[in-house]
Amino acid sequence: MSDIEAALATAKSFLLQSPPGELNDVYADLVTLVAPLLPGGQSQLDEALAPALRQYAAEQLTVVDLPEGKGKTLLTPVSIVEGMEDAEGRHVAPKAGSTFAWDALKATASALSPLSPSPDADTEALRSALDKLLAAYTANHYAEGASAVFALPDPAYPAPTRAPATALAEAEAGAGGTAAETETETETEAADAAAETADAAQEALPREGVETANGEAAPPPAEEAAAEAQAQAQVEAQDATAEGGDAAMEEATPAPAAAEEGTAEVAAPQEEDQAQEEPEQLPGRPSRLFALYLVGNKYNPTNYWTGRWRSTYTLDWAKGTLEGTAQVNIHYYEQGNVQLSTTLKSSTPLAASPPAEAVIAALKASESSLQRQLGETYAALSDTSFRGLRRALPKTRSKVDWDKAASYRLGQQLGGGGAAGAQ
Structure with missing residues (x-):
């Protein structure tokens, strides 16, 4: 450990042992004794001792006057908002329902913000x-x-x-995707069935035309049957889609392509802006x-x-x-x-x-x-x-009259006696 590191460690130890109400006096003495030893002077000392100041303030339950007339609160080990590593950390003021910035060097509170x-x-x-x-x-x-x-x-x-609203939105999105996939599959199956029915009808009926009473040629019966079968298959497909619910009916109804593209172009930026403006909020945790x-x-x-x-x-x-x-x-x-x-x-x-x-x-x-x-x-x-x-009284069990001390024969009074007392 270098001399500078040793000096800073000693200064931190003295700071944490400051008696009640004497932190500023101790810090001023440390500036006088330690700052001249540091290349950066007092600024380096302030930076090095900022963590000790934060620790001392929390351990000693420092009383803080909140800004904006919000009253008083205490700095405590549990009031610290985690993740604040600089000199201006944040603490919780539960009575005010806020957090505030605490400057450890200036010992002042500022920047109130609501609890979140x-x-x-x-x-x-x-x-x-x-x-x-x-x-x-x-x-x-x-x-x-x-x-x-x-x-x-x-x-x-x-x-x-995460917030329940986010989970609900994801569940709804998943349900919507499943419904859309089901509807697409239903439409595909209906189209395939209609095509198969038309082919079967066309093969079963003769291809030559039939003359009418006026001698005009009628359309080939196979083509009429195929057209009717295809129309019937489309009707059945629409009925099956209707049974899936109103949502499926709405999506099965075709919309103009230009309108869909325009809606998509307008809606997408709005969804992005909403996601940026409304960050996910966690609910308050019971305790x-x-x-x-x-x-x-x-x-x-x-x-x-x-x-x-x-x-x-x-x-x-x-x-x-x-x-x-x-x-x-x-x-x-x-x-x-x-x-x-x-x-x-x-x-x-x-x-x-x-x-x-x-x-x-x-x-x-x-x-x-x-x-x-x-x-x-x-x-x-x-x-x-x-x-x-220290004894409260001498061996004689009586107080000494110091005004008469000059006239005492201390040896006699204290039990030395005779020549020993005179000496």
């Missing part, structure tokens, strides 16, 4: 109910809190490969799996501390299970650098297909339990770990 395909109606109704209740809970319990609920891909509902995210941020740089609480819950609505993970990061940096980073997990069983209110009630109970665990941990640290680092 539109969400499944039943899935969206359940997701929306969970979203509203979770937003109310987050606003009541977390400072500067925000939340979002996303529908996840559900293995119980496979992803569609009963949901991801619930909430985040609470508290920044107090004037007193040298910042903190963030992140919670992620996965709900299997059909089975009635709620799995949760809470991550807490706190940074104190007044004349030092102390960080707390902890992860707590929970699992709550629910009834199958629970109402949205029951889900949020279980989530609230889980959050309260996690906070009690943190309180108990802090108490244990204060009583044991911190006291092991």
Whole structure:
């Protein structure tokens, strides 16, 4: 690994460990330290760290103000629209029913566009109910809190490969082709039968003519019989075609060649334009799996501390299970650098297909339990770990009066006694 690659790898590592609310400060320091080492300067650094910025924004549940006054949403690992590899990726804003472009370098959202395909109606109704209740809970319990609920891909509902309308059109086209082939075969068979009947009649009847009462020669009987037989065969062929349905009758009726060619010339471009203007749309995919995210941020740089609480819950609505993970990061940096980073997990069983209110009630109970665990941990640290680092009192078990420290005989007071104390 070259020196430049090593420097960029180290910069990425520092960036991903940025404390809550201090990403811009860390990035500014990296520009000062690393950019002079790169041939391309800050532009090369920006390009190299763009993936780390996107990763950090999603992992830390960054709160985003949507353009056009569409409210707020969260950047999360499941909100990312796949296939976006540049600095301006796209994320889903489920509450707004849109996707938006996210510039990782500028930390801004732009270019709203509707979700495509539109969400499944039943899935969206359940997701929306969970979203509203979770937003109310987050606003009541977390400072500067925000939340979002996303529908996840559900293995119980496979992803569609094409729209039903396309399949129906193909089926109709196939049926039409089969009907046309059948009608063509019927017409061919009828013509062959008429020809055979005419030949047989011509061979059975005599060829010489018969004189009429006026002495005029009548047409040869064989020719009359052949003409009648051919006409009868055509009538039978038309009757057989009529039994095939109205569609067969319409196609069996001849149309002027010029009219057919003109219609074909006009219709073909219209069909091509319609195919270009109406791309295939997949239907919304149903789901009963949901991801619930909430985040609470508290920044107090004037007193040298910042903190963030992140919670992620996965709900299997059909089975009635709620799995949760809470991550807490706190940074104190007044004349030092102390960080707390902890992860707590929970699992709550629910009834199958629970109402949205029951889900949020279980989530609230889980959050309260996690906070009690943190309180108990802090108490244990204060009583044991911190006291092991430094004693609260000297061995005399009494506080030192530092105003009188100059008059103390420290050796006597601390048990050294006599000459040892004088020395």
